[in-house]
Amino acid sequence: MPARVSESFILRTYPYREADLVVSFLTRDQGKLRGVARRARRPKSSFGAGLERLSQVRAAYFQRENRELVSLDSCELIHSPFQLQSDYAAAVALDYLAEVAEQLLAPGERSEHFFRLLAAVLEYLRAVRADGLWPAVLYYTLWAVRLSGFLPALRAGRESLAVAEEMLKKPVAELTPRAWTRETAADLRRFLVREVENHIERRLVTVPILETL
Numbered sequence: 001m002p003a004r005v006s007e008s009f010i011l012r013t014y015p016y017r018e019a020d021l022v023v024s025f026l027t028r029d030q031g032k033l034r035g036v037a038r039r040a041r042r043p044k045s046s047f048g049a050g051l052e053r054l055s056q057v058r059a060a061y062f063q064r065e066n067r068e069l070v071s072l073d074s075c076e077l078i079h080s081p082f083q084l085q086s087d088y089a090a091a092v093a094l095d096y097l098a099e100v101a102e103q104l105l106a107p108g109e110r111s112e113h114f115f116r117l118l119a120a121v122l123e124y125l126r127a128v129r130a131d132g133l134w135p136a137v138l139y140y141t142l143w144a145v146r147l148s149g150f151l152p153a154l155r156a157g158r159e160s161l162a163v164a165e166e167m168l169k170k171p172v173a174e175l176t177p178r179a180w181t182r183e184t185a186a187d188l189r190r191f192l193v194r195e196v197e198n199h200i201e202r203r204l205v206t207v208p209i210l211e212t213l
Contacts, residue, residue, distance in 0.1 A: 035070035050075030096206040160188035
């Protein structure tokens with residue numbers, strides 16, 4: 001069976017057997033998939049840095065009917081997250097972006113809008129680094145709950161509501177410059193995170209870390 005090739009984001013990896021990894025990745029054309037990367041844990045693995053969390057790659061994989069896991073053949077790196085990982089706050093934000101996508105997206109359900117959202121937020125973070133951390137996190141969270149179909153009427157303060165309405169109309173790079181502190185949109189952020197956590201099986205691991213930044 002010929003391999004499929006999809007532009008993808010690596011969401012999470014799990015050790016499997018002695019030298020393999022189970023990889024959760026978000027594809028542009030087939031949604032979230034899970035696959036086995038053979039010998040990926042060996043020192044001279046051909047996957048290299050392509051399996052790092054939130055690496056943007058061209059993933060080649062084999063998919064067989066009635067099989068839950070695909071077989072990953074290769075991952076050609078497009079964009080690496082290493083530039084952002086040098087900043088602690090940005091690294092925590094990357095963990096949060098990956099965790100929300102991993103928890104909210106249903107396996108095998110195509111969601112190109114979510115893929116484009118993740119790509120846009122990562123591109124924005126690469127351009128502005130830590131200075132744009134909070135608008136990027138809020139923008140991503142707001143659109144994540146909206147695209148997942150369970151965003152209710154916003155019950156937030158006047159300032160935070162204005163921020164939310166703007167975020168739903170503009171791409172992240174065109175948001176009005178503001179003093180983006182934790183206090184500016186704290187009530188909106190907590191509300192959106194609660195909505196995410198109400199629809200997943202467990203609480204998000206990275207939220208307490210984000211709150212301390």
